[in-house]
Amino acid sequence: MNTIESMFDNYIKMYGLNATINGQTVKVFFKEIKDSNPQDKKYCYAYLNEIEQGNIITVNGVDWLLTQEDESIVHGKYTRLIALRLFQTINLAINSFLYSIKGQIITGSQGIEGVIIPVSDGKIIVNVPQNEMTNQIKVNDRLIKFKSAWKVYQVTNETLGIITVYLTQEPLSEGDDAINEIPNTVANWELSFAESTYNIALNSENEINPIVMKNGVEVTEGYEIEWVTSDESIITVDENGLVNGLGIGSANLTATIKNTSIQASVQIVVEDVQVVEYKIEPYTTTIKKYLTADYTVNQYVNGAIVPDTFTITASGVSVSYYTLTKGTNSFSVTNNYGYADGLIVTCVSNSTGESVSIAIGLRPL
Numbered sequence: 001m002n003t004i005e006s007m008f009d010n011y012i013k014m015y016g017l018n019a020t021i022n023g024q025t026v027k028v029f030f031k032e033i034k035d036s037n038p039q040d041k042k043y044c045y046a047y048l049n050e051i052e053q054g055n056i057i058t059v060n061g062v063d064w065l066l067t068q069e070d071e072s073i074v075h076g077k078y079t080r081l082i083a084l085r086l087f088q089t090i091n092l093a094i095n096s097f098l099y100s101i102k103g104q105i106i107t108g109s110q111g112i113e114g115v116i117i118p119v120s121d122g123k124i125i126v127n128v129p130q131n132e133m134t135n136q137i138k139v140n141d142r143l144i145k146f147k148s149a150w151k152v153y154q155v156t157n158e159t160l161g162i163i164t165v166y167l168t169q170e171p172l173s174e175g176d177d178a179i180n181e182i183p184n185t186v187a188n189w190e191l192s193f194a195e196s197t198y199n200i201a202l203n204s205e206n207e208i209n210p211i212v213m214k215n216g217v218e219v220t221e222g223y224e225i226e227w228v229t230s231d232e233s234i235i236t237v238d239e240n241g242l243v244n245g246l247g248i249g250s251a252n253l254t255a256t257i258k259n260t261s262i263q264a265s266v267q268i269v270v271e272d273v274q275v276v277e278y279k280i281e282p283y284t285t286t287i288k289k290y291l292t293a294d295y296t297v298n299q300y301v302n303g304a305i306v307p308d309t310f311t312i313t314a315s316g317v318s319v320s321y322y323t324l325t326k327g328t329n330s331f332s333v334t335n336n337y338g339y340a341d342g343l344i345v346t347c348v349s350n351s352t353g354e355s356v357s358i359a360i361g362l363r364p365l
Contacts, residue, residue: 004077005076005077005078008045008077008078011029011045012027012029012047015029016028016029017029017030017059017060018059019046019051019057019058019059020057020058020059021050021051021055021056021057021058022055026046026047026050026051026057027046027047027050028044028045028046028050028051028057028059029044029045030042030043030044030045030059030083031043031045033082039085040084040085041082041083041084041085042064042082042083043080043081043082043083044057044064044066044080044081044082044083045078045079045080046078046079047077047078047079048076048077048078048079049079051066051079051081052066052069052081052161053066053067053068053069053081053159053160053161053162054066054067054129054130054131054160054161054162055129055161056086056102056129057083062085063085063086063102064083064084064085064086065083065084065086065102065103065104065127065128065129065162066081066082066083066161067081067082067083067084067127067159067161067162068081068082068159069081069160084104084127086102086103086104087104087105088102088103088104088105088145089101089102089103090102090103090105090126090128090143090145091143091144091180091181091182091183092137092141092142092143093141093142093143093182093183093185093186094133094136094137094138094141095136095222096185096186096187096189096214096222097186097187097189097223097257097259097260098182098186098260099133099259099260101128101133101134102128102129103126103127103128103129104126104127104128105124105125105126105145106124106125106126106127107124122168122169123166123167123168123169124145124150124167124169125164125165125166125167126143126164126165126167127159127162127163127164127165128162128163128165129161129162129163130157130161130162130163132259133259134163135163137152137155137163137165138152138155139152139153139154139155140152141185142183142184142185143167143181143183144172144176144177144178144181144182144183145181147172147178148169148170148172148178149169149170149171149172149173149176149183150167150168150169150170151167151168151170152165152166152167153166153167153168154166187214187215188213188214188215188216189212189213189214189223189257189260189262190212190213190262191210191211191212191213191255191256191257191262191263191264192210192211192213192264193208193210193211193255193264193266194211195266196266196267197266197267197268197269198266198267198268198269199269199271200235200243200245200268200269200270200271201245201270201271201272201273201274201275201302202245202246202247202248202270202271202272202273202302203244203245203246203302203303204244204245204275204302204303205242205243205244205303206242206243206244206245207240207241207242207243208241208243208253208266208268209241210225210241210255210264212225212257223257223258224257224258225241225255225256225257225258226239226255226256226257226258227239227241227253227254227255227256228253228254228256229243229251229252229253229254229268230251230252230253230254231249231251231252232246233246233247234246234247234248234249234250234251234268234270235251235253235268235270237253241255243268245268245270246270247270248270248271248272249269249270250267250268250269250270251267251268251270252265252266252267252268253265253266253267253268274301274302275301275302275303276299276300276301276352276354277299277300278297278298278299278300278347278349278354278355278356279297279298279300279356280295280296280297280345280347280356280357280358281295281296281297281298282295283358284360285358285359285360285361286360286361286362286363287333287334287335287360287361287362287363288335288363288364288365289335289336289337289338289339289362289363289364289365290334290335290336290365291334291335292332292333292334292335293332293333293360294330294331294332295330295331295332295333295345295358296329296330297310297312297329297330297331297347297356298329299349299351299352307329308329308349308350308351308352309328309329309349309350309351310328310329310347310348310349310350311347311348311350312324312326312327312331312345312346312347312348313345313346313348314333314343314344314345314346315343315344315346316342316343316344316359317340317341317342317343317362318337318340320336320337321335321336321337321340321343321362322334322335322336322337322340322343322362323336324345331345331347333345333360335362335363337362338362338363338364338365339362339363339364340361340362341361341362342359343359343360343361343362344357344358344359344360345357345358345360
C-alpha cells in the first residue's frame, strides 16, 4: 500500500462520518474549500465508486448534493467531489404531478462548480440530481418559491449527474398555492379500487386494475403504476398488475402512481376454489363467402385447460347459408351464402351443462 492510500485509510478511520445514499451507508469525510463558506460548500472524500456526481448524501441530518468530481484526485483508492449543502425542498409541477425534490437554488453569482453565474433580477437557477424524475423537467414547467411563481425557460445537463434548471419569475396565477408552494398546473389525482376485498382462486392469475381519477375524471393514460404486495408467499404481482394466488390466506396489494405518494391498497383473499371458464378459440366473428373457420372449445379450471366434451348447435340463420361440422370439442363453419347476420353457435359442456356461444357474421368476398 502506498503512502497516499495509507493516509486516506487513516483519515477515514479518524474523521470518517456515516453518509446515507439511497438507503445505503458509506464513510466520507469533509475538508474545507479555500474562499468558500464551509457551511455551504466542502470537499467530500470517499472510497472510489462509493459516491458519484449527482448523489444526494445525508450526513448528521444535513443533505449535500455531490458535484464536480476532481479527476486529478481520483486514485485507485478514493475520489474527491464538491458537496453543496441543500437548504431547499423544491415542489415542481411535472406532467401535472407535484414532485418534491431536494435541490440547490442559486439567486446570486454562485455557480455549481465555482464558476461565476450572474443571475439577473427575476430569475433563479435550480440544480437537482439527475434521475428518472428530473429528466422529465421541461420548458414551461412551474414551481412556487419565495411566495412567487417561476417558469422554466431552459434545462441543461452540462454537469454529469446534475440537471440545471433556469427559471424566470412570473405573477402568481389563480389556483397557485403560495403558502404550500403548489403551482396551479398540478392536477388532483386520486387512486382507488372498485372493491375493498378481492377473492381469487389458488394458483390463478387475475388482472386487478385500479381506478385513476384526474380532476374528477377517470383516465387510463398519463401515468405509470407501481405494484407491491405485503406477502409474496400469498400473492405475487408483476409490473402490469397481474396477481397470482400462491398460498391460502390474505395479503394487501398496493398500487402507487410512480414517483408520487398517491396510492391505494386492497385486500386479496386467496381461496382453494375452482374458477371454471369456457372459451371458444379463436374468437373469429366474421367469415367470408366460401371460406371456412375452425374453432376449438376449451374448459379452463383456474387458468389451465381441462379436457371436456360439448354438444354443439347452431341457430339464427337458414341452414342453407352455412355448413356446421362438429367434433367433441371443436367445430368449423363454412359460409355457403355470402351475407347474413345472427348465426349463433352454442357449445354446452357435457360434464357441467354450462354453455358458451359465439355470434358469427357471414360476409361476401
